[in-house]
Amino acid sequence: MRLVLVEDDPELGRQMTAWMAEAGHHLTWLEQGEAALDWICNHSCDAAILDVGLPDLDGFTVVETLRKRGVQLPVIFLTARAGVPDRVRGLAAGADDYLTKPFAAEELLARLDALRRRAAQAQSLPDRRRVGNSLLDPVRRRISCGPEVVDLQPREWTLLEVLMKHEGRIVPKQFLLEQVWDIRFDPGTNVVDAMICRLRRKLESAGSNLSIETIRGKGYAFQKDAV
Amino acid sequence: MPFKKTLFDRIPSQWRLALLLALFVGTSIALTLALVRSTVSRDLQHLNSRIIVDDLVEYAAIYAANGIEGVADVFPAGQHSDTNGLRITTPTGEARYEDLPKEMRDFSWPQRPPANDWESKPTLLQEVVKEGKDTRLTVGCTRLHDGNYLWFGRTDEESRRYQHNITIYLWLAGILAAAVALLPVVWYSHEVLTPIRAFTKSARHLHLPEGTARLMAPRAIPELKTLASVINAGLDQILSLSRELQGTNDQLAHELRTPLARIRGNLENLLDKSDNPEAQDAAARSLEEIDRAAQLVQHILTIRAGDHGALRLYKQQTSVHDLLYNLVELFTPAAEDRGLTLVIKQGLDLVLNIDRELINQAISNLLDNALAYTPRGGRITLRWQAEGTGAVLFVEDTGPGVHPEEMEMIWERYNRGSSIFTRHPGIGLGLSLVRAIAMSHGGSVGVMNRVTGGASFWVRLPQG
Structure with missing residues (x-):
């Protein structure tokens, strides 16, 4: 993806430039709101990552101006303000997503992924499909590997879907909480871990070669060819 | 010591004022009446005596000039009322002339003239009472020049009539005064109570976020x-x-x-x-x-x-059932891993205008606590009930409960109850957060120990 980052903190800018390069994205880093407006209007790119607290124009104003000019570029806000009213304000200004500092690199990547899917009108998943050695039936939320069949709870199914969508990538816990349970805070108890363990057990019991790996300090990764 | 409300304290203030004024006016009227009646009655008694003495002297003079005939001529003519009576008797008490109105005949007039030094004291007054009658008769006696005696009697009928009239007028004046005394009550309720009620009404909005509501009383004193x-x-x-x-x-x-x-x-x-x-x-x-x-x-x-009412809320119409059900779904695997049963007790679904995410967070904190402190094999129950237009949400466990002395303290920042063993890191902000979230919604929090064991934490939320 071609991305533009507008961030006045040099350290964060440097880190993100490195991450995006590693993830195979092409990132242009700008430090000022005005400059960003000019750049975005004269260049084409796939998404913008915008810090809310910029020295000249704040992020909200930048997005509002862009939207007024008819620029439909997907925008993710980066902000130090975690309150729901702030998030609502950001989304109302015309942003597509909202990420609170401090955040994990994987979190940003997962969100960019989700944005790209949305922009591509999210290819609708087929009713029944085969992943690895398993046959997935989303209507009955059932996974079958040959004779073995296992039924999933609605949330377990959503969890699996989210993980599959980001196959080969690390999905952070916070991203899962938001996508699966619509929760934007850490509920404390190891709720996600417990749910992942349960899903993992179910997949194993069905003899599926789909697996979910826990990556310490980062999150979870879906793989379909584990032994 | 708890302040005990007496009956008087429970009466609305304008009634209290009215009651005090009524007491004041009533006492004034009663005192005035008593005073006036005793003074007037004494004065009228004096007047009565003077009239009797004057008439005695007058008729004695007429008798001296014209004899019994003169008296007989003048007395009936001069009688403007039936309150006066006249007799002329011999020293032995035989009546020579008698003109008594009907009422006066019931009284037993003295039979004989009283023993008296008539030279030094020419007139003598006596009181005659009759059993079963309120009226008193005052009889004056004087010795005539020929040795006969002239008696003049007068009842206090007229005095009593005056007194009666005075009493009636005083009562009328009292009632009028009482009516005037009600004016302060009207003034008080209009100028003082109405603004205070307006204050109370506007004060109810003071806790709302941003708190821009102010006390309004444009017509107050x-x-x-x-x-x-x-x-x-x-x-x-x-x-x-x-x-x-x-x-x-x-x-x-x-x-x-x-x-x-x-x-x-x-x-x-x-x-x-x-x-x-x-x-x-x-x-x-x-x-x-x-x-x-x-x-x-x-x-x-x-x-x-x-805590300072400065939390910005993003309120949405939220179904209590959905909110709690989602949390149960979220926490169930973790609870089962700990050997705990997490159940939701169905109630009538309620829709509240609340900041869904913050309330979610508050209940999550309570669930997090319950999971941490309930021993294996225990049960955590989520339930709710309507209260007024709001709701009370309960998170109940079968853990060790909370020490009664700590029921208030645990909501304070950085406090952990002593019964609560430190199983997971953190510095005990969870419950303060729950309380801050509830308070910013205009609600409250609390905990009680259940009779069957375990704690029941509750969050009370108004409609929104």
Whole structure:
């Protein structure tokens, strides 16, 4: 993806430039709101990552101006303000997503992924499909590997879907909480871990070669060819 | 000692005022009446005696000039009332002339003239009473020049009539005074009570977020207006302080979160780039700590803002059932891993206007606590019930419960109950956060120990 980052903190800018390069994205880093407006209007790119607290124009104003000019570029806000009213304000200004500092690199990547899917009108998943050695039936939320069949709870199914969508990538816990349970805070108890363990057990019991790996300090990764 | 309300304290103030005024007016009238009656009755008695003495002298003169015939001519002509009677008797008491009105005949007139030194005291007055009759007869006696005696009697009938009239007029005046005395009550309820009620009404809106509501009483008396403006000035100050606090919070959040983000980024790089498992482990652990620290900062800011009514809420119509059901779904695997049963007790579904995410967070905190402190094999129940237009949400466990002395304290920042063993890290902000969130919604929190064992934490929320 071609991305533009507008961030006045040099350290964060440097880190993100490195991450995006590693993830195979092409990132242009700008430090000022005005400059960003000019750049975005004269260049084409796939998404913008915008810090809310910029020295000249704040992020909200930048997005509002862009939207007024008819620029439909997907925008993710980066902000130090975690309150729901702030998030609502950001989304109302015309942003597509909202990420609170401090955040994990994987979190940003997962969100960019989700944005790209949305922009591509999210290819609708087929009713029944085969992943690895398993046959997935989303209507009955059932996974079958040959004779073995296992039924999933609605949330377990959503969890699996989210993980599959980001196959080969690390999905952070916070991203899962938001996508699966619509929760934007850490509920404390190891709720996600417990749910992942349960899903993992179910997949194993069905003899599926789909697996979910826990990556310490980062999150979870879906793989379909584990032994 | 608890303040005990007496019956008088429970009466509305305008009735109290009316009661006091009525008592005052009543006592005044009663005193005036008693005083006036005794004075007037004494005066009328004197007057009566003087009239009797005057008439005795007058008729004695007529008798001296014209004899019995003269008296007989003059007396009936001069009689304008039936309250006077006249007799002329011999010294032995035989009647020579008698003209008594009907009522006076019932009285037993003295039979004989009283023993008296008539030279030094020419007239003598006697009181005659009759059993079963209120009226008194005063009889005057004088010795005539021929040795006969002249008797003149007069009842106090007329005095009594005067007194009666005076009493009636006094009562009328009293009733009028009482009516006038009601004017202060009317004034009080109109000029004082109505503004106070208006204050109460506007004060109900004071706890609302942003707190821009002010005491309003455009027609109040000056003293109340002063009170309102003093309170309003205080409220203005609180508002500006809470706005300042909000600003500081935002700034603090920014100042802390940005460096945390930088550190986090570097740690992630360390974790990604290092081949040393120990370094990786250290980095992973540090990442968890950073996330915890970021959440801690957020909690402290939320609690601070919530305690000062400066927490910005994003309220939405939210179904209590859906909210709790989602949380049960979220926590069930974790609860089962701990050998606990997590159930939701169905109630009538309610829709509240609340900040869904914050309330979610509050109940999550209570669930988190319950999971941590309930021993294996226990049961955690989520239930709710309507209260007024709002609701009370309960999180009940079968854990050790809360020590009665700590039921208030555990909601304070940084406090952990002693029955609560430190199984997981954190500094005990959870319950303060729950309370701050409930309070910012105009609600409240509490805990009680259940009879069957375990604690029942509740969050009371108004409709919104």
